[in-house]
Amino acid sequence: MLRACDIVARIGKKEILHGVSFTAPAGALTAIVGPNGSGKSTLLRAITAEVDFTGRILLNGENVADLHPWELAAMRAVLPQSATLAFPFTVAEVVRMGLRRGISGHRDDIPARALHAVGLEGYADKLYQELSGGEQQRTQLARVLCQVWHPVQNGLPRWLLLDEPVASLDIGHQLMVMRLLKDFANRGGGVVAVMHDLNLSAMFADHMAMIKDGQILKHGTPADVMQNAILSQAYGCTLTVNTPAAAGQSYILPHVAQERMG
Amino acid sequence: MAAVLAVAAIGSVAIGASGTSLWHALAKIVTGAPLTQLERVVLWDIRLPRLIMGICVGAALAVSGAVMQGLFRNPLADPGLLGVSAGAGLGAIVAIVLGGLLPVAVLTVAGFWLIPLAAFLGGWAATLLLYRVSTRRGRTSVATMLLAGIALGALTGALGGLLIYFADDTQLRDLTFWGLGSLAGATWTKVAIAGPLILLATGVAMRLGGGLNALAFGEATAAHMGVPVQRVKHTAILTVAAATGAAVAMSGGIGFVGIVVPHLLRLATGPDHEPLLVNAALLGATLLLTADIISRVIIAPAELPIGLITAILGAPVFFWILLRRRGLVDL
Numbered sequence: 001m002l003r004a005c006d007i008v009a010r011i012g013k014k015e016i017l018h019g020v021s022f023t024a025p026a027g028a029l030t031a032i033v034g035p036n037g038s039g040k041s042t043l044l045r046a047i048t049a050e051v052d053f054t055g056r057i058l059l060n061g062e063n064v065a066d067l068h069p070w071e072l073a074a075m076r077a078v079l080p081q082s083a084t085l086a087f088p089f090t091v092a093e094v095v096r097m098g099l100r101r102g103i104s105g106h107r108d109d110i111p112a113r114a115l116h117a118v119g120l121e122g123y124a125d126k127l128y129q130e131l132s133g134g135e136q137q138r139t140q141l142a143r144v145l146c147q148v149w150h151p152v153q154n155g156l157p158r159w160l161l162l163d164e165p166v167a168s169l170d171i172g173h174q175l176m177v178m179r180l181l182k183d184f185a186n187r188g189g190g191v192v193a194v195m196h197d198l199n200l201s202a203m204f205a206d207h208m209a210m211i212k213d214g215q216i217l218k219h220g221t222p223a224d225v226m227q228n229a230i231l232s233q234a235y236g237c238t239l240t241v242n243t244p245a246a247a248g249q250s251y252i253l254p255h256v257a258q259e260r261m262g
Numbered sequence: 263m264a265a266v267l268a269v270a271a272i273g274s275v276a277i278g279a280s281g282t283s284l285w286h287a288l289a290k291i292v293t294g295a296p297l298t299q300l301e302r303v304v305l306w307d308i309r310l311p312r313l314i315m316g317i318c319v320g321a322a323l324a325v326s327g328a329v330m331q332g333l334f335r336n337p338l339a340d341p342g343l344l345g346v347s348a349g350a351g352l353g354a355i356v357a358i359v360l361g362g363l364l365p366v367a368v369l370t371v372a373g374f375w376l377i378p379l380a381a382f383l384g385g386w387a388a389t390l391l392l393y394r395v396s397t398r399r400g401r402t403s404v405a406t407m408l409l410a411g412i413a414l415g416a417l418t419g420a421l422g423g424l425l426i427y428f429a430d431d432t433q434l435r436d437l438t439f440w441g442l443g444s445l446a447g448a449t450w451t452k453v454a455i456a457g458p459l460i461l462l463a464t465g466v467a468m469r470l471g472g473g474l475n476a477l478a479f480g481e482a483t484a485a486h487m488g489v490p491v492q493r494v495k496h497t498a499i500l501t502v503a504a505a506t507g508a509a510v511a512m513s514g515g516i517g518f519v520g521i522v523v524p525h526l527l528r529l530a531t532g533p534d535h536e537p538l539l540v541n542a543a544l545l546g547a548t549l550l551l552t553a554d555i556i557s558r559v560i561i562a563p564a565e566l567p568i569g570l571i572t573a574i575l576g577a578p579v580f581f582w583i584l585l586r587r588r589g590l591v592d593l
Contacts, residue, residue, distance in 0.1 A: 050482050073488025080486075086335035086478040087533035097475060097487065147487065 001025055002047070002159060002190055007055035009039075009046045016042040017053070018214045024207065026060075026157030026190040029182055031201035033194075033225070034211035035235050040194050041081070043211065044163050047192070048078045060156050076159035077147035081167065083140050085128050091115070091139050092124035098146030110149050114142040117180055119173065133168040141165060141177065151189025160184060162193040166200065178204040199251045202226050210234050226250050263544040267317075270551040274313045307450075315448035316554050317547040318460040319513045322505040324546020325464045325539055327520025328527075332474030332535055333498045334404055337528070338583070341506040341520050345388035345411045345418075350510040351441065352418040353384020358436045359425045377440065378452070378511040385507035388414055393499060402495050443514035443569025445554050456508040463505035464543060470498055471536035478533070516569045518576025519546055525583055 002024040009017040016039045024030035034040045046053040049064065057064045059075055067075075077098070085094070095111040115121055118138040123131070128139060141162075148158040160181065166174040174197070182204050185191045195201040201208055201222065208225040210217045212234045218225050225231075231239040231252060243250045290297055297305070326341040333339070341347070357380035392414060396406035426437060473494035476484035485491045509516075523546045527538055553571040560566055 048482075048486060050485075069485055069490050070488040073486065078483070078486035080480075080483055083479050083483055086332075087337065087528070089475075089478065089533055093532070093534060 001058070001060065002192060003056075003058040004043070004047060005056045005058070007043065007046050007053050007057070009042050009051050009053035011042065011051060016214050017046065019055075020211075020214070020216055022209055022216060022219070024190060024192045026159075027185055027188050028206035029185045029191040029193065029204055030207040030209065031193055031195040031205035032209050032211060033196075033198060033201055034217075038211045038234075039214040040211045041163055042214075044161060044192070044194050048076075048161055059159065073147065074153075074158075075148075075156070076161055077144040079140055079144045079160070079162040079165055081163040082133075083136070088127050088129055090124065091120065091126050091128055091131070094128050094139055095124075095142045095146055098143035110146050111142070114145040114149070115139075117145060118142045119176060134170065134173060137165070137168050138173065138177070141180075145180075145184075148189065151184050151187040157188055157190050159190040159192065162191070164194055164196055167196060174200060198226070198231070202250050202252075222250065226252065263541055263548075267544050267548045267551075270548045270555075271313055271317070274309070274316060274551045274555055311450050311453045312445050312448040312554070313551070314453050314457060315512060316445050316551045318453070318457050319445070319509040319516065320519060320547035320550030321543035322460045322464055322509040322546075323516060323519040323550070324523035324542040325467050326502040326506045326509075327546075328524035328535065328539055328542045329467050329470060329474065329498050329502050330520070331524055332470070332477060333495065334408065335478060335480075337525060338521065341502055345392045345414045346385040346503055346506045347510060347515065348411075348415040348418040349388025350381040350385035350507060351515065352388075352422050353380035353382070354440050354514075355422045355425050355437060356380055356384070358433050358440070359429045377436075382507050382511035385510060386503060388418070389499065389503040389507075402492065402499070404495070407499075439567060440514045441569070442567030443516040443572075444557075444565070444567045445513055445550075446565060448512075452512055456512045459508045460505050463501040463508070466497060467501040467505065468539045468543070470494055470501075471534070471539050474498075474535040514567075514569060516550070516572050518572050518580060519550060521583075522576045522579045523549060525579075 004020060004022040007017050007020045007022075008015065020039075020043055022043065032040045032043060042051060045051045046055075047057055047064075049057075059067075059072075064072060092111060092115075095114055098114070099110055112121075112124070115124060118141050120135065120138055120142060123135070123139070128136060131139065144160065144162075148160065151158055162181070165181070166177050169177060178200060181191045181193065185206070193205075195205075202225075205222055207220065208222050209219045210225050210230060217234055218227075218230050226241045228240055231241065239252050241250050241252050289295075290301075323341065327339075330339040330341055331337050354377050357377045361376050361380075392407050392410045393402065395410045396403045426434065429437065473484070473489045473491075476487045476489040477491070477494065479487075481491050484494075506520075523542050524538060527541050527545060531537055531541065550568070550572070553568050553575065557566045557568045557571050560571075
């Protein structure tokens with residue numbers, strides 16, 4: 001279980017999160033969604049201790065403030081929104097950096113398997129800096145996967161904390177990455193992802209937390225959150241959720257056409 | 263790499279201005295034959311401390327350069343960014359120009375130690391000042407440190423210029439030679455004081471490889487990968503200040519070793535800091551010994567300051583590095 005209790009976070013003098021409490025169970029994919037500037041990335045960055053905050057973050061029952069960096073690194077891996085790299089490392093070198101001693105048991109085949117999992121087999125010797133944005137993001141995901149390769153270790157779940165993991169990917173790779181995350185959760189790990197795409201979130205997430213103005217507007221299953229009133233209130237525009245009987249999958253459409261006609 | 267260093271070391275002992283055939287002396291040592299008095303003095307009191315000093319200074323500058331580049335995430339960073347060189351330079355200038363004002367008793371005790379001591383203290387004071395300016399609540403910002411270093415460099419440059427303005431001709435000559443750098447002043451006493459400090463500092467710095475690799479992604483990501491980022495940064499800054507401070511105090515200003523050596527190694531073996539730091543020590547020592555040999559033979563029996571050799575060789579390499587980079591340098 002990942003538990004954030006009464007998180008107040010400031011960036012500069014501005015208070016971004018006003019006492020957010022939030023839980024994410026292991027064995028599930030939890031999506032944090034919300035409009036731009038709502039504080040969803042800040043919530044993730046508080047959970048990963050990148051911003052100063054008050055409140056408590058508990059990971060598998062332990063206060064993360066009491067853990068050493070290497071203990072935390074063995075429990076959870078973090079995918080940043082974008083990562084620039086200062087020196088010309090190869091893809092293989094980048095991915096292998098996720099494999100720190102004692103964390104994944106130094107299994108030599110894990111980096112290759114991680115690259116295969118993100119669809120980058122054959123990229124091992126390419127220079128990271130010469131990849132496209134999407135390829136760089138998948139390389140980073142492979143590195144992060146190496147760090148917590150086994151979703152459960154010593155009976156405890158491990159965590160993937162991801163900031164917009166599919167932001168610069170095409171639709172095929174978006175589905176591939178979401179399936180990968182879902183599989184990690186199904187095997188007992190915990191996944192918390194800040195997501196921009198509501199449809200993709202509804203399709204894959206077990207839980208969704210809608211954040212608006214630094215507070216949680218709604219937290220529940222995708223069906224709980226994907227409500228016309230909630231979405232319209234969160235995003236400040238008219239949004240309608242459709243559920244075609246044949247597909248059984250909810251999706252939303254903005255009401256641009258109707259508004260113009262009306 | 264170690265073998266090349268060994269060849270350079272033997273050459274460094276054998277080649278020089280004394281005119282005695284030291285190859286023969288080396289052969290005598292190998293075969294166990296007795297040495298003449300002159301051979302013993304030249305080998306033991308002049309060449310050997312100089313050799314060890316050369317290895318220490320070369321390794322210190324190259325490893326410090328590699329660590330700085332990893333810390334600042336910039337392949338063109340240099341130990342000078344920490345303010346060590348500026349502070350050490352100011353310390354040396356103060357010692358040379360104002361040293362004569364000290365009481366005679368102090369001068370007789372301090373003697374020729376005055377300049378290296380002042381340089382070392384100046385280097386440390388500058389680093390500690392920059393470190394304080396750029397550290398808030400235990401977090402050190404390397405970007406602030408870089409900017410503060412530029413300001414401090416300008417200030418120490420101006421103060422140094424002021425002192426130079428009041429210096430007499432002998433002092434000016436001393437200042438110029440100190441700034442050019444040389445291993446000629448190497449003695450066993452200097453080796454005994456600076457050597458262990460440099461060995462300890464570079465030895466500790468060499469263990470930073472994994473941390474510096476992770477820092478290539480930025481501090482936040484390095485922390486997520488389990489690296490104790492603040493500890494790595496503090497260790498890097500302190501070891502580089504100690505190693506460079508001792509090296510600069512002993513041998514004056516020797517430029518470009520810290521930039522050229524790590525860059526050549528990255529071209530040859532890639533950016534992984536774990537082999538890079540070890541190889542930088544070996545190649546740095548080799549390059550400095552080679553430059554020292556050149557400085558001794560090129561206008562023998564006189565000597566060129568070694569700093570001139572490294573600058574003449576290093577500056578074109580630096581230009582070449584800048585030209586072959588495709589984009590402009592981002593910080």
